């Protein structure tokens with residue numbers, strides 16, 4: 084069983100209980116304007132170019148079979164339309180200015196990395212977290228990985244935005260020990276504008292997960308001037324009240340730390356000029372939720 088991943092982070096402390104190993108799946112069907120992992124969106128590997136590291140040696144231009152690198156005068160042009168993500172340029176770059184992000188891996192490959200920290204899982208109450216991207220875009224690989232973790236006794240968390248086929252969601256409910264479920268908006272037009280997909284399927288899956296899985300964390304990105312509205316906070320509080328299986332609501336305040344990533348991957352940053360909320364604003368959001376009766380909320 085093979086899937087496409089773009090990273091495995093060991094000793095992660097923020098992706099679930101205890102010490103965890105987080106496996107990042109590649110590919111996402113949503114196009115959230117505030118995406119912090121733009122390199123995860125394409126299901127294929129993509130080339131990162133750290134322009135400030137480049138010493139203009141020309142090795143990449145010689146190595147590329149498609150003429151994607153062009154060094155002229157004092158400019159290094161990367162013609163991304165010619166790039167086929169073969170990784171030949173990254174392999175010869177002497178200063179790691181190029182990096183191919185995304186690779187095929189078998190379940191056994193991933194488990195070999197995961198197994199290195201099994202002693203820490205046992206000691207800390209940790210385990211394995213699957214993130215992305217959207218893990219449910221690779222449902223068979225996800226199911227096989229979760230089964231492999233279960234057979235070893237590793238606790239599992241899966242982060243999902245819930246835009247997936249019902250069958251994949253049902254398998255997730257069966258196999259994951261904890262689900263971190265995004266809630267970005269419940270309004271059709273806002274969903275089309277902000278996340279690039281309709282939200283009816285997401286809301287159906289949200290209901291399925293929250294009715295059937297006993298350990299759900301609702302994760303709510305809050306973006307000023309996008310979804311920091313009273314109606315949205317009310318909707319979050321209503322969900323938290325309706326579903327006892329939602330153990331915690333995590334507010335994820337907008338931040339702009341992905342700016343450099345958009346440049347590195349040659350992608351347009353769709354959301355600029357948004358003020359990053361300060362501590363006072365974030366505390367006000369939390370207080371508003373408490374006023375609305377939601378006492379399960381924390382700042383993520």
Ligand code: SF4
Pocket residue numbers: 130146147148149150151152165166167168169170171172173
């Ligand atoms: S990844 Fe391959 S195709 Fe893309 S620029 Fe590098 S050498 Fe050329």
Ligand code: SF4
Pocket residue numbers: 136137138139140141142143144159175176177178179180181
């Ligand atoms: S191989 Fe690396 S350092 Fe050399 S020109 Fe290409 S990106 Fe720059």
